[in-house]
Amino acid sequence: MIDIEPLRFAWTRGGADTLALGRWHVGQGQTVFLYGPSGCGKSTLLGLLAGVLSPNQGRVCLLGQDWAALTAGRRDAFRADHVGVIFQQFNLLPYLNVMDNVTLPCRFSVLRRTRCLTAGGPEACAQSWLQRMDLPAGLWTRRADALSVGQQQRVAAARALIGQPELILADEPTSALDAALRQGFMDLLLQAARDAGSTLVCVSHDEQQAARFDLQWSLPAMQETAARG
Amino acid sequence: MNRLSEIARQSAWNRRSTLVWVVVSLALATALLWTLERLRHDIRHSFSQSVSGVDLIVGARSSPVQLLLFSVFHIGNVPQGMSMDSVRMLAQHRSVSWVVPLSLGDAHRGFPVLGTTAAYFQHFAYGDKQRLALRQGAVFADTLDGLYEAVIGAEVARQMGYDLGQSITLSHGMHGHADGAHDEHADKPFRVVGILAPTGTPVDRTVHVSLQALEALHLDWVAGTPLPGGQIPADQARKFKLEPEEVTAALVGLKTRAAVFNVQRFVNFHEPEALMGVMPGVALGELWSVLGIGENALLAVSGLVALVSIVSLMAVVLAGLNERRRELAVLRAVGAGPRHVLGLLTLEGVWVTCAGVLLGVLLAQAAMALATPWMQQALGIRLQMAAPLPTQLALAAAVLLAGLLASLGPAWRAYRLSLADGLSPRI
Numbered sequence: 033m034i035d036i037e038p039l040r041f042a043w044t045r046g047g048a049d050t051l052a053l054g055r056w057h058v059g060q061g062q063t064v065f066l067y068g069p070s071g072c073g074k075s076t077l078l079g080l081l082a083g084v085l086s087p088n089q090g091r092v093c094l095l096g097q098d099w100a101a102l103t104a105g106r107r108d109a110f111r112a113d114h115v116g117v118i119f120q121q122f123n124l125l126p127y128l129n130v131m132d133n134v135t136l137p138c139r140f141s142v143l144r145r146t147r148c149l150t151a152g153g154p155e156a157c158a159q160s161w162l163q164r165m166d167l168p169a170g171l172w173t174r175r176a177d178a179l180s181v182g183q184q185q186r187v188a189a190a191r192a193l194i195g196q197p198e199l200i201l202a203d204e205p206t207s208a209l210d211a212a213l214r215q216g217f218m219d220l221l222l223q224a225a226r227d228a229g230s231t232l233v234c235v236s237h238d239e240q241q242a243a244r245f246d247l248q249w250s251l252p253a254m255q256e257t258a259a260r261g
Numbered sequence: 262m263n264r265l266s267e268i269a270r271q272s273a274w275n276r277r278s279t280l281v282w283v284v285v286s287l288a289l290a291t292a293l294l295w296t297l298e299r300l301r302h303d304i305r306h307s308f309s310q311s312v313s314g315v316d317l318i319v320g321a322r323s324s325p326v327q328l329l330l331f332s333v334f335h336i337g338n339v340p341q342g343m344s345m346d347s348v349r350m351l352a353q354h355r356s357v358s359w360v361v362p363l364s365l366g367d368a369h370r371g372f373p374v375l376g377t378t379a380a381y382f383q384h385f386a387y388g389d390k391q392r393l394a395l396r397q398g399a400v401f402a403d404t405l406d407g408l409y410e411a412v413i414g415a416e417v418a419r420q421m422g423y424d425l426g427q428s429i430t431l432s433h434g435m436h437g438h439a440d441g442a443h444d445e446h447a448d449k450p451f452r453v454v455g456i457l458a459p460t461g462t463p464v465d466r467t468v469h470v471s472l473q474a475l476e477a478l479h480l481d482w483v484a485g486t487p488l489p490g491g492q493i494p495a496d497q498a499r500k501f502k503l504e505p506e507e508v509t510a511a512l513v514g515l516k517t518r519a520a521v522f523n524v525q526r527f528v529n530f531h532e533p534e535a536l537m538g539v540m541p542g543v544a545l546g547e548l549w550s551v552l553g554i555g556e557n558a559l560l561a562v563s564g565l566v567a568l569v570s571i572v573s574l575m576a577v578v579l580a581g582l583n584e585r586r587r588e589l590a591v592l593r594a595v596g597a598g599p600r601h602v603l604g605l606l607t608l609e610g611v612w613v614t615c616a617g618v619l620l621g622v623l624l625a626q627a628a629m630a631l632a633t634p635w636m637q638q639a640l641g642i643r644l645q646m647a648a649p650l651p652t653q654l655a656l657a658a659a660v661l662l663a664g665l666l667a668s669l670g671p672a673w674r675a676y677r678l679s680l681a682d683g684l685s686p687r688i
Contacts, residue, residue, distance in 0.1 A: 084593070105598060112596025119594070122587045125268070127275035139264035140596030191595065 033231050034058040039090025051076050054258040063232040065242045068251035074235040078201050083107045112141035116192030116200045121208040123188030124176035134158035134191045144195025161190035182213045202234040269608040283574045287617025290567035294656045295625035311462040312541050314386035320510035322535040329544035332510040334463050335373040342507040356520035362508040367431045372417050374468045376475035379403045387462045398425045398455035411451040412469040415459035427453040446478045473503035571667045578671040589679045603676040610668020618661050
């Protein structure tokens with residue numbers, strides 16, 4: 033599913049490496065918890081996995097496809113088809129309503145739109161995912177910025193899941209939430225990702241959540257291994 | 262493209278409170294350019310339509326433009342006159358077909374009064390050699406019986422509500438009194454005997470009387486002021502010699518156009534007094550070259566206004582970009598590529614510019630429709646609510662193009678930003 037061959041990445045050419053990783057493999061449907069302090073390169077790793085950043089050395093492959101082998105346009109299309117993303121916050125376009133936000137990936141990916149057809153099209157699909165994320169139907173036609181942060185995160189999760197992309201990347205998805213809400217959100221997200229058969233890579237510095245994932249990796253530890261190896 | 266334009270529409274609508282001012286600023290600039298070009302064209306058209314079929318305008322030697330403006334448009338100061346002897350000599354020239362003397366200097370309620378002969382109505386033409394036509398009544402008679410008769414232009418009749426038989430009094434000087442209570446020539450009232458059909462030229466705003474009538478009015482005047490004590494009643498005036506010795510200018514028609522330079526030379530080297538002959542077309546050309554400087558300055562200023570509003574469009578969109586970095590990152594996260602981002606911003610620029618230009622044209626057309634009656638009344642210039650001129654369209658297209666180019670700048674910057682930011686904008 034995800035295959036990384038030893039890679040190096042630096043933001044500036046010739047600058048210090050932000051990230052150096054050894055060989056790394058994640059299988060289809062696994063859930064991965066990546067933790068580490070702020071600034072250890074977590075977001076950079078997500079950028080590499082999503083194919084918006086390219087390593088200076090090494091390779092990042094998704095579904096056997098090397099990101100670097102694709103042209104910029106093909107990379108965008110490949111990402112739209114196979115990757116769903118959840119940010120820390122501000123995930124939604126404030127001027128669209130909840131439904132339109134959730135169906136947004138189907139506007140850019142034919143594959144994900146087609147996958148929704150068995151469930152009755154993007155709208156029906158969006159409704160079922162919003163239901164799974166426990167979002168009351170009364171909110172579905174509201175503007176996205178009328179929702180609370182917790183509700184917005186659940187909409188973002190539904191959007192990442194629509195059309196069942198093979199990989200879901202979550203960048204500190206619970207850090208903007210109250211402690212009481214974090215557990216519930218993570219439960220919903222993990223269950224939904226398993227049901228969709230998607231691989232979930234979740235980056236966080238909140239190690240309390242780690243136990244419920246299939247794999248737990250400490251990013252600083254991975255980097256040290258790479259440096260030694 | 263469809264999915265993109267829908268998002269662009271909703272995104273722009275979300276920021277409408279800022280964008281509307283960009284549209285308004287573009288609209289005002291477009292309206293300015295659009296109106297200016299129409300005015301420029303119509304004023305020229307109006308001027309060049311005002312006289313035709315006249316080969317030469319003859320008057321005392323001064324500036325050709327001044328002579329033309331005064332004798333045809335009644336604009337400017339009263340120039341020095343020319344003697345009636347010269348007019349008669351001119352009429353005897355073998356190439357000259359007709360001569361119509363003109364005498365100006367009085368007014369009726371702000372409308373200029375033109376003293377002339379009945380031949381004026383036969384020979385004067387406007388537009389495409391169209392003769393003056395009477396809508397009602399007849400031309401004044403060149404006899405003593407018809408001494409106090411007046412023929413008025415269509416606009417005079419309409420504005421003052423005059424009909425045939427109306428009695429009017431004249432005031433001394435070109436400006437006159439609006440109320441008519443202090444008309445210096447109130448002792449010799451005129452009767453309206455004819456009303457001309459509308460022409461769209463200064464003729465519409467003119468009161469025509471005979472040369473002899475003007476002479477009769479000024480019998481008891483010396484050097485522009487009434488003679489103390491010596492009032493001559495209207496009927497008594499007929500006993501005096503009413504042939505004028507001096508007129509303001511003369512319109513000349515030739516037997517063949519080819520002789521125009523000959524006759525012009527004859528006039529310019531006329532010994533007894535310093536005269537000049539002016540070809541209306543040449544004088545108009547001179548007028549345009551003088552006006553052209555002002556016109557071009559106006560056009561340049563309007564161009565600058567358009568430039569300023571386009572730069573402000575760029576500034577507004579660029580300033581908004583930082584706030585939109587999050588929006589662009591979200592779009593990229595759901596699968597939009599940088600080219601989509603480029604398209605999104607370009608599309609917005611296209612809409613804003615199109616809306617601005619369209620609104621500007623509508624605004625300008627509305628403003629001109631409202632101003633037309635006033636322009637006609639105050640200046641005798643008829644604005645044409647006709648199809649847009651090619652130059653107007655070219656100016657609108659230039660604003661459109663500049664707006665599009667200006668929107669490409671911010672779009673390119675957004676493209677670069679979204680490339681650099683990836684999924685996590687550094688803000």
